[in-house]
Amino acid sequence: MRFPCCGTELFLTDVFRLHEAIDEELGAGGILGYLINTVEQMVLIHLIKVILKIKSELLNEMLFIKDGPLAFFGQTANMYKPMCNLVAYLFKNHNLYLAGLEKSGAFVEHADEISEKLKDGTVLILNNNYIYKYILPGKPDLSRPYGATTYYSNKIIFKTNSGGMYVVSLPNSNVLADPKQSDFHNLDVILSNIEKLKCDMYDSALIPVALANKLVSLADHPSSGILQKFAKGAIYNS
Numbered sequence: 001m002r003f004p005c006c007g008t009e010l011f012l013t014d015v016f017r018l019h020e021a022i023d024e025e026l027g028a029g030g031i032l033g034y035l036i037n038t039v040e041q042m043v044l045i046h047l048i049k050v051i052l053k054i055k056s057e058l059l060n061e062m063l064f065i066k067d068g069p070l071a072f073f074g075q076t077a078n079m080y081k082p083m084c085n086l087v088a089y090l091f092k093n094h095n096l097y098l099a100g101l102e103k104s105g106a107f108v109e110h111a112d113e114i115s116e117k118l119k120d121g122t123v124l125i126l127n128n129n130y131i132y133k134y135i136l137p138g139k140p141d142l143s144r145p146y147g148a149t150t151y152y153s154n155k156i157i158f159k160t161n162s163g164g165m166y167v168v169s170l171p172n173s174n175v176l177a178d179p180k181q182s183d184f185h186n187l188d189v190i191l192s193n194i195e196k197l198k199c200d201m202y203d204s205a206l207i208p209v210a211l212a213n214k215l216v217s218l219a220d221h222p223s224s225g226i227l228q229k230f231a232k233g234a235i236y237n238s
Helices: 012-016 029-060 074-093 106-117 128-135 187-196 207-216 223-237
Strands: 064-067 098-102 122-125 153-159 165-171
Touching: 012 029, 012 074, 029 064, 029 074, 098 187, 106 128, 106 153, 106 165, 165 187
Parallel strands: 064 098
Antiparallel strands: 098 165, 122 153, 153 165
């Protein structure tokens, strides 16, 4: 894209501001996490665009699951606003089944700590007061919900009927300081599917996320074969 006023070319990477995270000493290593998180959500947006173009009714039959919270962090945080607009558009004109699942962090640790105190099938909606009182240090600002400049979602803790604990972020067109159950679209359907997709590979695992992680892990294909041949060669040569 070129600006008509001056002819300067604007690249997609400029929008994400990833160049601002490059350090003179550490190089570009610091942008990796931001880049992965952004690319994952750009793929999600592209899939939604394709579905809307081919057959928008399919959005009523698909559940999108993101590995991690529904948010943009660091230099890419400015992308949360367009995502809020997209979520609002989809809820108004079509539909959207989307959830972000967290495997680690302060919220997951807190969920583990309170798991015995929650009854099976419980949904704990996290508001500002709860988050800053029990999970993160600090005093809540009622005018600024937690994650107001990064999240396009609100968090809940869900304990399944079988005792599994999940920290789930669900999309909202406006991040709320004190969300209620009625503020979440398709809550019951999403949580029901999360329970059905449980996997025992690791804590809070879901089948599609676990399969994706297994496929790209170092110990899996094709790296496992390479390591096996290397080990055999080392043994035979010793």
